[in-house]
Amino acid sequence: MMNCIIAQSGGPTAVINASVAGLVETNNKIKAFDNVYAGLNGIQGILNKNIINLTNISHDDLNTFRYTPSSGLGSCRYKLKDYKIDDSEYVKLLDILDSLDVKAFFYVGGNDSMDTISKLGALAEEKEIDIKFIGIPKTIDNDLMYTDHTPGFGSAAKFIATSTLETYLDSTVYMDNGVFILETMGRDTGWLTAASCLAVIDGKQAPDLIYLPETAFDEKSFIEDVSRIYKEKKHVYIVASEGLKNSDDTFLSAINTKGSHDNFGHTQLGGVGNYLKNLIIENNITTRVKVLELGVLQRCSMHLSSKVDVEEAYTVGCDALKYSLEGHSGKMVAIKRDSSNPYASSTFLVPAKNVANKVKYFPNKWINERGNNVTDEAIEYLKPLIFGTADYNSNNYTPVYKVFNN
Template identity: 60%
Template structure:
């Protein structure tokens, strides 16, 4: 009997390890592979033979691993070269997989990870190599095509909604309140910022304005809107995506952006402070606070969505099942069948269709003024954040387990 390997790539999420455990669980039932290996630090680690046997780890440790946030196998941002320009890189990887008698490779990740799956499956097909390559979706950005949503997003949305409620209450304690700006991740899409619409008190949104990359940002209109709302209620709560752009497509925070990652993506951040200074300089009020959630929104297992955890587990299970059936070059996708009651089904999509494409927040879910979202958006988000995990504790803190330390 042959073996398989699973690895994680890109930014972490709260539920990425649940997909690995789902895969392990499926193999325990099917006995499709003798061993399930884990590649530490993604494909980069596999190329360096940083590989462990996950099959030998105790059930108790695996259970703790499932409820551990972040990438417990480690991650990387390693971009495979095009097949034509550097076939040696592919040959090296295939030789390592053969050395470990690996016939199925699973990659948990987002757009760039699906690009890796597409390239590897193409290389295997061209060279008649019998190794299956399957992508398992993961990204808090919720920007993968051909899937209703991605594992990791629901938990990030739950954390953002909770953070909005709590910071709103904190910012509302004084007679003379001010303006609060919360900055979320979201370089190309506004799914994360838009999910802040979930935060309600007495069935009323606590957020006044939401600004997304999909809607051109107008500085002057922004100041007029904020000024009017502040005069009406003596406080304003604003949520902004880090990737908002002007009408020419230029990042509002571009002047503060000085670096790119290996995939050429701008390393954004700081737009909240930019808007804060803009408001103060306009004379609306000097009482303005800005908070950048940063990495907190990625790995908050204490505030994760149990629905998200369950779906992450399921796509891991199905990835192994489909590989055992002979599928390759695919990604497991989630299809929403119903909102109320919330039900989903699963399917396979070609990884090359997902790779390097972006699922944008629907323009029809943005209000005409471009500064909030519609009720349809709220209905989309609501079932994704249902329930909380019951975490094991050690020393009255969550008991976590990783394998990359």
């Protein structure tokens, strides 16, 4: 017997299940492995032997799963113990995989997961156990090194761009519209926030101001900019990352909660949007300020996915299987942009340890000098990633989805 296993880790995305479907369908075609197992709830599920067999899933179910958001195999927040202090969990994992005749292990996740792939790969080699460890990238944050972008990002970016456009229109219907603040995810990097630049109406970018965490937030410039634009057109549309920090490296959202308690004595989590709202009111610009946090809608809206993203997520799953058969281990599948216009991409491998625990920031050269918008180069990079919309399974009323972790 020669089997393989796949598991998902970290936060969900709209397309993480597409990667699993890609791997399973490729194996169904080439019959490289007798069984494709899945660990439910990531590493934690495998340690608990909570394992299912995906080999005989019907084509219809697999296809529905392919277009289902969330982590349909379940995920985990479980951190393995420090390898150098106690490698017992790594050894246990290898034993379980070995007992299942697993010859390849695939982990779909972010930079934490790549750390796991790297360490397991090294340990297997050291112990001369013939199991290949391959990482499959996944994160809406787009913050993994070496890969041009991450599966999951394009769909989140498309949802952000579309919602920016639609809420922009919604926020301009009156004669005095005040200020609208859209708060996006992206605690460490500004990729998601930047995607709002793709919202265009009458040939003009919809957001007036876009603030990324890569630029220290300057209160004085902010007040100046909002005042000026509000005076000019009685409307200001602002997009802000949840991860904005001031020049002291303090999260604005942390400042906002200071001293603020509700009637139970709990700290109120104000968020960046409410922090900026308070600044605007405090500085007498206007009292009409609306804040919208997109929250988890950014990572689960398969109904508005990017077709390019869903297809690439599928492809990295397919190629992960092929790379394992070529004998690679301890590596992550990455995406190379072969061409921007027309857009084309392919995959390649990077050592998982190079990706592990590192962060790819939004380039400073793609932020304008004033730190309140992005440049045309950013648009050129972002735009191809939100092309098209995938045809998810629908009964004409709502989407029809399928998961394996319930």
